[in-house]
Amino acid sequence: xxxxxxxxxxxxxxxxxxxxxxxxxxxxxxxxxxxxxxxxxxxxxxxxxxxxxxxxxxxxxxxxxxxxxxxxxxxxxxxxxxxxxxxxxxxxxxxxxxxxxxxxxxxxxxxxxxxxxxxxxxxxxxxxxxxxxxxxxxxxxxxxxxxxxxxxxxxxxxxxxx
Amino acid sequence: xxxxxxxxxxxxxxxxxxxxxxxxxxxxxxxxxxxxxxxxxxxxxxxxxxxxxxxxxxxxxxxxxxxxxxxxxxxxxxxxxxxxxxxxxxxxxxxxxxxxxxxxxxxxxxxxxxxxxxxxxxxxxxxxxxxxxxxxxxxxxxxxxxxxxxxxxxxxxxxxxxxxxxxxxxxxxxxxxxxxxxxxxxxxxxxxxxxxxxxxxxxxxxxxxxxxxxxxxxxxxxxxxxxxxxxxxxxxxxxxxxxxxxxxxxxxxxxxxxxxxxxxxxxxxxxxxxxxxxxxxxxxxxxxxxxxxxxxxxxxxxxxxxxxxxxxxxxxxxxxxxxxxxxxxxxxxxxxxxxxxxxxxxxxxxxxxxxxxxxxxxxxxxxxxxxxxxxxxxxxxxxxxxxxxxxxx
Amino acid sequence: xxxxxxxxxxxxxxxxxxxxxxxxxxxxxxxxxxxxxxxxxxxxxxxxxxxxxxxxxxxxxxxxxxxxxxxxxxxxxxxxxxxxxxxxxxxxxxxxxxxxxxxxxxxxxxxxxxxxxxxxxxxxxxxxxxxxxxxxxxxxxxxxxxxxxxxxxxxxxxxxxxxxx
Numbered sequence: 001x002x003x004x005x006x007x008x009x010x011x012x013x014x015x016x017x018x019x020x021x022x023x024x025x026x027x028x029x030x031x032x033x034x035x036x037x038x039x040x041x042x043x044x045x046x047x048x049x050x051x052x053x054x055x056x057x058x059x060x061x062x063x064x065x066x067x068x069x070x071x072x073x074x075x076x077x078x079x080x081x082x083x084x085x086x087x088x089x090x091x092x093x094x095x096x097x098x099x100x101x102x103x104x105x106x107x108x109x110x111x112x113x114x115x116x117x118x119x120x121x122x123x124x125x126x127x128x129x130x131x132x133x134x135x136x137x138x139x140x141x142x143x144x145x146x147x148x149x150x151x152x153x154x155x156x157x158x159x160x161x162x
Numbered sequence: 163x164x165x166x167x168x169x170x171x172x173x174x175x176x177x178x179x180x181x182x183x184x185x186x187x188x189x190x191x192x193x194x195x196x197x198x199x200x201x202x203x204x205x206x207x208x209x210x211x212x213x214x215x216x217x218x219x220x221x222x223x224x225x226x227x228x229x230x231x232x233x234x235x236x237x238x239x240x241x242x243x244x245x246x247x248x249x250x251x252x253x254x255x256x257x258x259x260x261x262x263x264x265x266x267x268x269x270x271x272x273x274x275x276x277x278x279x280x281x282x283x284x285x286x287x288x289x290x291x292x293x294x295x296x297x298x299x300x301x302x303x304x305x306x307x308x309x310x311x312x313x314x315x316x317x318x319x320x321x322x323x324x325x326x327x328x329x330x331x332x333x334x335x336x337x338x339x340x341x342x343x344x345x346x347x348x349x350x351x352x353x354x355x356x357x358x359x360x361x362x363x364x365x366x367x368x369x370x371x372x373x374x375x376x377x378x379x380x381x382x383x384x385x386x387x388x389x390x391x392x393x394x395x396x397x398x399x400x401x402x403x404x405x406x407x408x409x410x411x412x413x414x415x416x417x418x419x420x421x422x423x424x425x426x427x428x429x430x431x432x433x434x435x436x437x438x439x440x441x442x443x444x445x446x447x448x449x450x451x452x453x454x455x456x457x458x459x460x461x462x463x464x465x466x467x468x469x470x471x472x473x474x475x476x477x478x479x480x481x482x483x484x485x486x487x488x489x490x491x492x493x494x495x496x497x498x499x500x501x502x503x504x505x506x507x508x509x510x511x512x513x514x515x516x517x518x519x520x521x522x523x524x525x526x527x528x529x530x531x532x533x534x535x536x537x538x539x540x541x542x543x544x545x546x547x548x549x550x551x552x553x554x555x
Numbered sequence: 556x557x558x559x560x561x562x563x564x565x566x567x568x569x570x571x572x573x574x575x576x577x578x579x580x581x582x583x584x585x586x587x588x589x590x591x592x593x594x595x596x597x598x599x600x601x602x603x604x605x606x607x608x609x610x611x612x613x614x615x616x617x618x619x620x621x622x623x624x625x626x627x628x629x630x631x632x633x634x635x636x637x638x639x640x641x642x643x644x645x646x647x648x649x650x651x652x653x654x655x656x657x658x659x660x661x662x663x664x665x666x667x668x669x670x671x672x673x674x675x676x677x678x679x680x681x682x683x684x685x686x687x688x689x690x691x692x693x694x695x696x697x698x699x700x701x702x703x704x705x706x707x708x709x710x711x712x713x714x715x716x717x718x719x720x
Contacts, residue, residue: 034195036202037224037551038249038330041293045319045329048312062197078705079687080202080223083194109242113234114227115694115701115710116686123709135330222685229670230694266581392609392631395659406631413634486580489612489627489638502614502625513695517612517627525662554685 010158018156025068025094026149032067032087033060036074039101039135043073046138056145064088069096069128069148071141075103075110076118088125096152098144099127102134109134187215192539194223200297200543201550205527207539214539217531219524224554232514237263237480238337240514245331247518248552250293251495253279253286256335261416262490262501263337267483274470275339276418281352281460282325282334283417284453288359289318290495291446291453294547298443299370301544302379307370314362317355324348338476343469352461356454363451371447380440381433384530384542388437394529395522398497399449400546403429403442410493422459424452439545446547481509496520496547516555520548556635558583561605568598577640584625584638589650592641596656599628599637606630607637610653613663615671617696622648622673643673652678670695 008014035043047053047060061067064087076084088097099121102108107119121127128151131144193204202223208216228247232240244259245252257279264271296311319329324345326334334341370376386396388404401408409426411419427448429441485507491500497519504513523546531539556564562576562585572591577584587595599607607628616623626639641650652675653660664675665684672693675681682688692699703711 032195033197037226038246040201041249041330045312045316048316049309050313050316075224075226077223077225078690078708078710079225080194081708082706083223087195109246110226110231113231115230115699116225116227118708118710137329222683222687225685227694233695393658395610395657408631484580486582487584488581491611498611500612500627502612502627504616513614513616515612515614517614521662522659525659529658 039073051138254494258492404437610657615667
């Protein structure tokens with residue numbers, strides 16, 4: 001929260017508040033459904049009946065204003081990169097990015113001869129979790145969300161002393 | 163051009179001081195990130211109130227340079243890239259490319275390979291249509307069919323997972339054969355799947371196809387006349403929905419399709435007009451039934467066929483291939499998929515052009531959209547069943 | 556009808572216009588000079604025994620000093636196919652557009668312009684289709700130099716430096 005963040009140094013009250021904030025943020029992650037290519041189908045399959053993301057509190061939102069994280073599922077092209085940046089900037093903080101699939105990690109199979117492909121979405125926006133695979137299995141995407149949870153649980157609203 | 167539909171909403175008398183009832187024209191950008199555009203498509207929509215005056219699709223947001231990559235890869239290395247064109251129907255794309263190469267190089271494959279290819283392609287067609295129908299329901303506003311159909315699709319993906327190692331992008335059909343033979347017990351699993359799937363399409367019909375709301379939303383909406391469809395290069399279920407009985411599996415059969423017994427469903431105007439959104443949708447549902455028939459016949463054949471080396475006809479090397487050029491077309495899940503391959507004798511193609519069905523189906527959007535309500539534009543885009551990986555390549 | 560029969564019919568209808576038949580290893584192709592392209596296309600579509608009402612594919616090919624546009628046509632009624640080739644030099648890469656004859660050519664010609672650089676005279680909406688509007692160059696040309704960045708976003712692969720553990 002803007003009022004509390006960075007205001008106090010680390011103390012026992014802050015760590016308790018941290019626990020509550022991090023727990024609530026990580027258990028209710030609403031991703032922006034940013035499906036670009038083939039990985040989008042696996043993302044849809046993860047959200048569908050068999051692998052069900054809703055049991056993790058994850059519920060796809062179509063608009064960046066209401067989402068906490070962005071799953072970049074698919075190849076980012078030069079034409080799309082500016083729109084991607086704009087959507088990322090429209091998300092409210094705290095916001096996280098999961099780069100799903102080889103194309104979003106590093107350009108994928110188009111790394112060598114794709115003149116129109118951005119070789120990895122981290123050239124455009126900062127990424128929190130990378131999911132390898134082409135496409136990654138739904139279990140891998142769920143694993144990514146669990147890793148993102150671990151990452152969020154390490155966060156703190158205390159004032160940074162270093 | 164489609165006529166605007168009559169809406170039976172009684173309008174009261176207009177206030178006397180309202181000059182311009184129709185309001186201003188607005189230009190809206192639908193996409194490239196949009197829940198209902200089936201991928202990264204931008205539709206520039208000029209609206210007059212709720213009615214779309216003009217809808218121009220802008221593509222290229224997923225242009226992944228397939229043709230340039232193909233010029234730099236050896237012939238067999240291109241197969242995984244063809245998988246990624248229409249990522250819902252990977253087996254069909256690879257089949258189209260591989261058959262073009264086999265015809266160009268003069269390679270013949272065995273009957274067992276042909277039967278397995280047909281089996282894989284038809285199972286893939288069912289999987290692709292399940293996504294098309296499920297997401298179409300989602301566009302119209304129905305959540306349940308999407309979940310039901312994706313559950314059914316997971317069974318097909320399990321089969322493919324066991325067959326090729328991957329759920330979505332298989333790299334299974336190779337030039338001259340297949341990457342490996344069927345696993346033990348796989349045909350029994352396909353038979354079990356056919357039994358499981360038997361009551362599912364009647365269930366879909368009860369849930370979605372003959373649902374009153376769905377019929378109202380898709381019946382008589384966005385009619386595509388057959389003449390326009392042929393002129394604009396529309397093929398596949400979109401063309402068949404307009405009443406034209408045109409399926410390359412019957413017209414120019416390949417891989418042994420002439421020996422299978424199946425029908426070609428066409429649109430009959432059940433919901434009001436021939437060639438409306440409902441017709442395009444119902445053709446896909448009926449095609450799923452026919453594909454399951456073909457799968458059953460292929461399974462019967464393969465059970466009786468002796469085992470064979472599926473890699474027998476794969477050339478030992480591709481460093482020197484015959485010179486020539488060819489345009490070979492197959493009936494992929496969305497329509498006519500054509501590969502124009504130019505070989506100059508080297509291990510890499512000189513030019514490989516891919517003519518995809520969604521590219522041509524989408525081009526007819528600007529012709530069909532004047533006069534539609536915005537919600538109908540969404541219904542139209544969903545009924546064309548485009549995959550942007552194919553449109554942009 | 557076979558390609559040779561179609562060629563015979565066309566040559567009879569359009570004598571002296573420079574149509575030639577090229578026998579390939581797999582398919583025969585009719586070579587049409589650009590001045591005769593529109594008339595040939597119209598005859599192919601309208602003549603009662605030819606009836607080529609569907610343009611299946613229009614591709615551009617870069618051949619060193621020349622650019623080619625290859626048209627693959629099909630008749631829904633008679634189910635025969637034919638391939639046309641129109642060659643122009645790279646210094647003057649203009650070919651008349653066949654959009655008025657086969658509307659399917661609309662997007663195919665825009666793609667040929669975008670990727671190969673063939674200009675189609677008379678096209679109703681002539682602009683790039685796949686690459687962004689301000690992209691430079693024609694990517695499928697053999698001498699294309701891949702740009703290093705676009706609007707500040709790097710486009711070349713970021714390989715790790717040598718000798719990293």
